[in-house]
Amino acid sequence: MSVNYPEINLYHTNMKKLYNHLKxxxxxxxxxxxMAFSYALAHKKVDIxxxxxxSQKIKKRAGFFTTLQRVQRYILTTQLIANYDDPIQKVDQLxxxxxxxxxxxxxxxxxTYFTALLLLDEDEAEINxxxxxxxxxxxxxxxxxPILVDRSIYPYVLLLARNDNSVEAILEEVENHYQTLLEQGFKMSIETFWTSQLLALSGDRVSTSDVVKLFQMMKERGWxxxxELYPSLALLSLSRHDQDVINEIENRINALNERIEWRKQKSLSKSFAIQLFLNEQSEGSNLNYEVLRLSRQLVQAQQIAVIAALTASTVASNQSSSNS
Known part of the structure; x- marks a missing residue:
């Protein structure tokens, strides 16, 4: 018998509304x-x-010659609504x-538009x-x-820049994490590099060995x-890294897979199940304030990086349609 998760029920309602509106x-x-899942994680219903x-305010501000495509505008819209009570007012700030x-x-x-989302709560005097x-x-x-790194790391370097350490010290820490992950069986990929940046952002709260431990346990369970799942392991390590947490994640994957649209999205369902688990952890008393704040920052950075990559890969299929 599957466990009932309110966020997944809300996701299903939001999915139907958005699909009917955008199909x-x-x-x-x-x-x-x-998009529907972002609403659900924020406990918000879609208001068309x-x-x-x-969306229309973003379109107006972007202007006619913008590089911002319709699908990207819709995801920016979703992020503003999910994260703020005054999303229309946040457009100018964005x-x-x-x-x-x-x-x-x-x-x-x-x-760069998605990276700008991370600056909306920052002190203007410190932004430059x-x-x-x-x-x-x-x-x-x-x-x-030069071959590995692309502009998908923008959100991570922006968060890393808040660190008081020197640029050289940050670079060295990221590189050390990256090389260690490669030695432990992680593939040479931008996702591994993202993970090394997340580890650098987490400081001494998460070690490379914590992430490797989760990696090995998941493989032993047949995962x-x-x-694309690597960065989620770093996020998950902020909370726990034991067999019980894998059981918790699998319960959420099973609940997601009851919805037909998730059954072919295996990697995405795992990633979202982890986000759902972390969301629940952050709303409880399992994380202290500093770890809670860090967890939310890292989850947001990871979501932004993934969404930016997602829109980059899908926008080509939308080039033939004009902006609405």
Whole structure:
């Protein structure tokens, strides 16, 4: 008998609303699924009128010659609604943060819009210094790994830039984590690099050995631990890393898989099940305040990186349709 999870029930309601509203706009099901789940994690129901108001304001602010495609605009809309009680007011702040990033030589592209989401709660007086440090981190990561590293690491370097350590110290820590993960059987991939950045962000709260332990336990349980799941292991290690936690995750995967749209999304269902578990942990008393705050920051950074990558891979199929 499966466990009932309110967030999954809410997801199903949201999925139907979004699908019915967007099905003729050439938005792929995986994107709608991701949007519906973001609402559910925030315990919010989809309000189509609000969705359209926020989306249209983003479209107006972006202008006619924007690189922002419709599918990306919809996901930005979802992120603002899920994370804020005043999403329409946050649109202007989003574009202000975006232009600050671009002014400091971040590229005029989708990943920069999503990275700007991480600046909405920051002190304006500190933003420019943080952006400059983040850009230096990105450029040096890119120089060290020119083929591996791409602009999907923007959210991570922005969070890493809040660290008081020097750029050189941060780079060294990320590289040490990355090499250790490769030695322990992780594949050479951008996801492994993301994971090394998450480990650097977590400081001494999570070690590489914690992530490797979870990795090995999951493989022993018969999981196919693909690279896209690697960052979730780092997030999960903030809470627990034992057999019981894998049971908890599997219960949530089974609950998700009762919905037909999840059955072919095996990697995504695992990732979302972990996010659901972490969400529940953060709302309880299992994490102290600092770990709770860190967990939410890391989950947001990971969601933004994954969403940016998702929209980049799906936008080509939407090029033939004009903005609505």
């Amino acid at each position: 003729w706009r050439f938005i792929d099901r995986q994107t709608i699924l991701t 009128n609000q969705f359209e108001q926020v 574009f202000s943060a975006y232009h600050s990033l671009v002014h400091s030589a971040f590229k005029k592209e989708t990943s 210094a943080q952006i400059d440090k983040a850009l230096e981190l990105y450029q040096k990561h890119k120089k060290e790994h 196919k631990v693909k690279p």
